[in-house]
Amino acid sequence: MALAEMLAAVKAGSAEEALLRRIDFARLPRHVALIMDGNGRWAASRNLPRVEGHRAGIESVRSVVETSARLGLPVLTLYAFSVENWKRPDTEVSALMGLLKHYLRLELNSLLRNNIKFHVIGQTDRLSAEIRTELEQAAERTASNTGMLFNIALSYGGRAEIVDAARRLIRDGVAADDVTEQTFADRL
Numbered sequence: 001m002a003l004a005e006m007l008a009a010v011k012a013g014s015a016e017e018a019l020l021r022r023i024d025f026a027r028l029p030r031h032v033a034l035i036m037d038g039n040g041r042w043a044a045s046r047n048l049p050r051v052e053g054h055r056a057g058i059e060s061v062r063s064v065v066e067t068s069a070r071l072g073l074p075v076l077t078l079y080a081f082s083v084e085n086w087k088r089p090d091t092e093v094s095a096l097m098g099l100l101k102h103y104l105r106l107e108l109n110s111l112l113r114n115n116i117k118f119h120v121i122g123q124t125d126r127l128s129a130e131i132r133t134e135l136e137q138a139a140e141r142t143a144s145n146t147g148m149l150f151n152i153a154l155s156y157g158g159r160a161e162i163v164d165a166a167r168r169l170i171r172d173g174v175a176a177d178d179v180t181e182q183t184f185a186d187r188l
């Protein structure tokens, strides 16, 4: 979206307008990655249950995703749920999955409207069939969009990625001496 169009969408004299005018569009990053953190602390500082922090975190995600797409950012990756997060109490994990499902249903139209291509990374096989179906549908419905690529990382982890790449090397029959940074990187 051109600056003029973006300016038309914000209130004249507002903080948003001042921020917009400070952006150097020629130096916009190609890829921004965010890690969701602090939801629990946000809730605790307001004497609210943790789930309210997650709900508020999702509100921030919605506005970051839409604003990034409007600014013309090519790729946004959101690290939302790590492999370590599976160790949280069952009630919290299922609340998070419920919020994810709700987000996908609610935001699909906005992703389509903003020409955003949705993609999931991480160990998706650990997610329930129901959540996987929701994710696949969102990815399929937005597959032909040509604007920002929005990656959501679920059940992600640095060590998990290394283990997965090692498994792929072994399955592909790569000999030990042929394991190089490149053959490894090809399987990440």
Ligand code: FPP
Residues within 6 Å of the ligand: 036, 037, 038, 039, 040, 041, 042, 054, 055, 057, 058, 061, 078, 080, 081, 082, 085, 096, 097, 099, 100, 103, 104
């Ligand atoms: C970080 O806060 C948040 C998480 C680990 C989970 C966030 C995931 C969701 C809200 C699920 C769906 C996501 C999207 C984007 C639809 P924390 O609980 O680690 O907070 P703390 O560090 O203050 O305890």
